[in-house]
Amino acid sequence: MEVKKVLLPESEIPRQWYNILPDMPTPLEPPLHPATGKPVGPEDLEPIFPMNLIEQEVSQERYIDIPEEVLEKYLLWRPTPLYRARALEEYLQTPARIYFKNEGVSPPGSHKPNTALAQAYYNKVAGTKRITTETGAGQWGSALSFCCALFGLECKVFMVKVSYNQKPYRRIMMQTWGANCIPSPSTETEAGRKILEQDPDSPGSLGIAISEAVEAAVSDKDTKYSLGSVLNHVLLHQTINGLETQKQMAMIGEYPDVIIGCAGGGSNFAGLALPFVRDKINGKEIEIIAVEPTSCPTMTRGPFAYDFGDTVQMTPLLPMHTLGHSFVPAPIHAGGLRYHGMAPIVSQLVLDGIIRPEAIPQLETFRAGITFARTEGFISAPETDHAIAMVIREAIKAKEEGKEKVILFNWSGHGLVDMAAYEAYLSGKLKDHDLPEEEIERALKDIAILPKPKQAQG
Amino acid sequence: MEVKKVLLPESEIPRQWYNILPDMPTPLEPPLHPATGKPVGPEDLEPIFPMNLIEQEVSQERYIDIPEEVLEKYLLWRPTPLYRARALEEYLQTPARIYFKNEGVSPPGSHKPNTALAQAYYNKVAGTKRITTETGAGQWGSALSFCCALFGLECKVFMVKVSYNQKPYRRIMMQTWGANCIPSPSTETEAGRKILEQDPDSPGSLGIAISEAVEAAVSDKDTKYSLGSVLNHVLLHQTINGLETQKQMAMIGEYPDVIIGCAGGGSNFAGLALPFVRDKINGKEIEIIAVEPTSCPTMTRGPFAYDFGDTVQMTPLLPMHTLGHSFVPAPIHAGGLRYHGMAPIVSQLVLDGIIRPEAIPQLETFRAGITFARTEGFISAPETDHAIAMVIREAIKAKEEGKEKVILFNWSGHGLVDMAAYEAYLSGKLKDHDLPEEEIERALKDIAILPKPKQAQG
Numbered sequence: 001m002e003v004k005k006v007l008l009p010e011s012e013i014p015r016q017w018y019n020i021l022p023d024m025p026t027p028l029e030p031p032l033h034p035a036t037g038k039p040v041g042p043e044d045l046e047p048i049f050p051m052n053l054i055e056q057e058v059s060q061e062r063y064i065d066i067p068e069e070v071l072e073k074y075l076l077w078r079p080t081p082l083y084r085a086r087a088l089e090e091y092l093q094t095p096a097r098i099y100f101k102n103e104g105v106s107p108p109g110s111h112k113p114n115t116a117l118a119q120a121y122y123n124k125v126a127g128t129k130r131i132t133t134e135t136g137a138g139q140w141g142s143a144l145s146f147c148c149a150l151f152g153l154e155c156k157v158f159m160v161k162v163s164y165n166q167k168p169y170r171r172i173m174m175q176t177w178g179a180n181c182i183p184s185p186s187t188e189t190e191a192g193r194k195i196l197e198q199d200p201d202s203p204g205s206l207g208i209a210i211s212e213a214v215e216a217a218v219s220d221k222d223t224k225y226s227l228g229s230v231l232n233h234v235l236l237h238q239t240i241n242g243l244e245t246q247k248q249m250a251m252i253g254e255y256p257d258v259i260i261g262c263a264g265g266g267s268n269f270a271g272l273a274l275p276f277v278r279d280k281i282n283g284k285e286i287e288i289i290a291v292e293p294t295s296c297p298t299m300t301r302g303p304f305a306y307d308f309g310d311t312v313q314m315t316p317l318l319p320m321h322t323l324g325h326s327f328v329p330a331p332i333h334a335g336g337l338r339y340h341g342m343a344p345i346v347s348q349l350v351l352d353g354i355i356r357p358e359a360i361p362q363l364e365t366f367r368a369g370i371t372f373a374r375t376e377g378f379i380s381a382p383e384t385d386h387a388i389a390m391v392i393r394e395a396i397k398a399k400e401e402g403k404e405k406v407i408l409f410n411w412s413g414h415g416l417v418d419m420a421a422y423e424a425y426l427s428g429k430l431k432d433h434d435l436p437e438e439e440i441e442r443a444l445k446d447i448a449i450l451p452k453p454k455q456a457q458g
Numbered sequence: 459m460e461v462k463k464v465l466l467p468e469s470e471i472p473r474q475w476y477n478i479l480p481d482m483p484t485p486l487e488p489p490l491h492p493a494t495g496k497p498v499g500p501e502d503l504e505p506i507f508p509m510n511l512i513e514q515e516v517s518q519e520r521y522i523d524i525p526e527e528v529l530e531k532y533l534l535w536r537p538t539p540l541y542r543a544r545a546l547e548e549y550l551q552t553p554a555r556i557y558f559k560n561e562g563v564s565p566p567g568s569h570k571p572n573t574a575l576a577q578a579y580y581n582k583v584a585g586t587k588r589i590t591t592e593t594g595a596g597q598w599g600s601a602l603s604f605c606c607a608l609f610g611l612e613c614k615v616f617m618v619k620v621s622y623n624q625k626p627y628r629r630i631m632m633q634t635w636g637a638n639c640i641p642s643p644s645t646e647t648e649a650g651r652k653i654l655e656q657d658p659d660s661p662g663s664l665g666i667a668i669s670e671a672v673e674a675a676v677s678d679k680d681t682k683y684s685l686g687s688v689l690n691h692v693l694l695h696q697t698i699n700g701l702e703t704q705k706q707m708a709m710i711g712e713y714p715d716v717i718i719g720c721a722g723g724g725s726n727f728a729g730l731a732l733p734f735v736r737d738k739i740n741g742k743e744i745e746i747i748a749v750e751p752t753s754c755p756t757m758t759r760g761p762f763a764y765d766f767g768d769t770v771q772m773t774p775l776l777p778m779h780t781l782g783h784s785f786v787p788a789p790i791h792a793g794g795l796r797y798h799g800m801a802p803i804v805s806q807l808v809l810d811g812i813i814r815p816e817a818i819p820q821l822e823t824f825r826a827g828i829t830f831a832r833t834e835g836f837i838s839a840p841e842t843d844h845a846i847a848m849v850i851r852e853a854i855k856a857k858e859e860g861k862e863k864v865i866l867f868n869w870s871g872h873g874l875v876d877m878a879a880y881e882a883y884l885s886g887k888l889k890d891h892d893l894p895e896e897e898i899e900r901a902l903k904d905i906a907i908l909p910k911p912k913q914a915q916g
Contacts, residue, residue, distance in 0.1 A: 004533035075462035172877040419630035
């Protein structure tokens with residue numbers, strides 16, 4: 001009987017996260033203050049984040065110890081199993097060996113708690129009583145609610161109102177874990193009240209929800225704000241996944257030729273990829289592919305520039321691939337990939353040619369998800385279907401080339417709370433969304449600082 | 459760092475199921491043909507089930523080999539992890555050590571595929587092209603759909619119409635796995651058409667859905683019917699869970715003093731308990747507790763008698779605890795526990811004093827589920843919450859008695875597709891359902907053969 005899952009013993013769980021900052025071929029440019037155009041200092045961020053996380057955000061230490069209390073709670077679902085996708089291989093008749101890391105075994109069903117747990121812990125240690133955040137479809141909000149419950153912190157989630165009403169499952173998950181989940185715009189903040197005054201029936205947006213969550217944090221000294229992707233410390237926490245995978249691949253004497261992950265803000269992709277990026281920088285030959293939707297082609301069609309992280313222009317300016325902060329992606333079902341920007345670390349590595357970005361249209365991703373469900377059994381989140389679609393492309397390519405490649409991808413979460421998306425696909429209601437050049441050009445005009453910062457020139 | 463999960467290596471997965479029939483202290487009485495009152499023979503069942511499963515149903519072999527093809531696909535999610543619930547212990551301040559077996563890691567999220575996989579395999583081998591079944595809330599239907607996909611069989615699920623419309627998630631899961639899910643009553647069967655003629659707006663019932671599924675099976679030679687609980691071979695397949703758990707407990711030098719599972723038809727409970735029941739028969743001191751809802755108190759208030767397995771009186775008469783086949787339980791959210799009967803094996807062991815039945819009211823079970831979610835992190839299926847409520851009772855008892863007991867329970871599935879139930883609880887809309895004696899007496903009048911069969915006399 002051949003091995004299906006590679007299990008890493010709990011005693012072998014990585015004790016440190018990997019920080020890629022000191023290894024970046026091109027050093028990361030700092031975030032800028034939008035008013036002054038000067039680099040943002042720790043004190044600018046202090047009203048929003050606790051100091052221990054701000055320090056992590058800029059740390060140049062290559063390895064950062066995972067606190068014992070975080071490790072202990074990681075064990076609730078980590079180390080996660082590494083799977084060999086034999087049934088998919090057979091179905092595709094590919095000589096490639098396909099492996100996937102199953103991040104869907106966490107209680108909320110995705111990779112998000114890898115950082116939510118760490119952020120809840122560091123906030124607890126810093127004396128924070130309450131964490132605020134925003135959420136769209138709810139994957140991040142539910143992960144943070146879960147982790148706040150484990151550390152006895154209050155959690156307040158501003159959930160985009162239209163999702164709050166239309167997608168109740170993750171909202172109820174948050175409430176089950178004891179979080180206070182509020183439809184945004186709300187009357188709890190100045191920002192929310194202002195919107196409601198103008199439009200009492202506003203369906204809300206991620207931009208508005210961010211404003212509310214940040215305002216709620218800065219207006220109370222015991223409250224901090226938390227972000228689920230994009231930032232350096234978020235990607236740092238996610239590297240536990242790639243570090244585990246390296247050990248698991250070594251256990252079976254394999255090493256990936258191709259690594260694939262879907263990328264919205266970039267954190268699940270980076271979590272698997274960054275430890276291998278280090279190997280690549282040190283000379284290993286690996287193709288590392290970040291997959292985005294063709295309807296939100298941040299890396300494949302957006303320039304590298306300084307732009308706001310949010311649509312309401314409250315955040316510092318980040319050096320990243322961006323479609324412009326006013327870009328509104330088509331309503332695809334992979335809500336986690338509908339983001340105008342991309343993590344600065346991932347963006348820089350794309351710019352440096354280390355990561356290859358690819359864009360895939362919606363219908364192909366659902367087709368891939370169905371194929372995966374009917375061969376490997378697991379129903380994937382619509383975001384994850386983007387990675388699977390790319391895996392299928394690469395496996396077919398390996399077949400055409402007659403190459404025995406090892407393909408590794410991040411199965412970032414299950415889709416059991418996203419079944420409405422599958423229903424829409426199965427009943428023929430979904431379509432691909434063309435994105436005309438004019439539309440992109442219009443959005444790009446809103447990018448905060450153009451031309452591109454200096455690294456982009458080379 | 460203390461161990462959180464006990465992982466059994468894939469190479470250690472049990473290679474045989476455990477069949478308790480030869481070890482039963484009181485031999486099981488045979489099912490009876492309702493027309494003749496005589497024991498049902500294999501030929502009576504042949505139009506419904508394939509012969510290899512009929513043989514398993516009556517086998518007296520103590521151990522039955524698990525086919526290689528089934529083992530291989532079990533590895534998709536098995537062996538499942540055994541967890542220590544330290545956070546719950548601390549919250550309850552109990553000296554008890556609490557362990558739970560996590561059956562929620564399977565692709566559909568419950569224990570049901572343990573038998574669905576085996577049944578799909580045996581049908582495939584027997585030349586069946588299509589399997590029919592019925593489903594209420596959809597846990598069983600989704601598990602069978604998943605397993606039929608893995609073995610390339612067609613699957614037709616008759617889903618109670620009111621659930622089909624109100625609980626779309628598991629229905630879409632079935633469709634994603636390629637099953638044909640039909641709202642029942644349907645126009646596809648004589649039984650369905652007859653009901654629709656009388657009542658075009660019929661919301662359906664599990665009884666009607668069973669009739670449709672069985673009719674669809676017997677009227678086509680390539681089609682067989684499949685049942686998700688109650689029968690001996692179903693319980694047999696579920697024992698892989700208890701056998702794994704015995705190995706895992708041995709790995710850490712523990713042995714349970716108390717074993718707990720929720721029981722609707724009895725299969726998840728029996729899957730964990732039966733290998734330990736054997737130990738108990740051989741002299742070990744273990745308390746083995748089957749938990750049911752107070753609103754459907756089959757074991758605690760129903761007699762042991764011969765009764766139909768279904769409400770429409772199509773099945774053979776089974777010797778079991780029953781509330782009468784016409785009993786309609788209150789609409790509690792633990793749909794899987796709303797069954798008037800109980801597996802004959804479990805029923806006989808209750809009668810023999812080896813299994814202790816307990817009934818718990820709905821609100822206490824949800825309270826327990828919330829406590830579990832906020833300590834251990836996992837959101838449980840409402841059925842599973844019954845087991846958790848009993849665990850909490852026993853852990854508090856251990857504290858009062860100052861005893862260091864080892865409590866083991868079956869965490870039979872996650873509740874991520876049951877969030878509506880949690881919402882109803884959290885918003886105060888749920889209540890307990892008193893069940894007056896008169897109501898039970900009325901239902902008991904419909905039991906097929908009373909007085910009780912002879913074993914019940916002793």
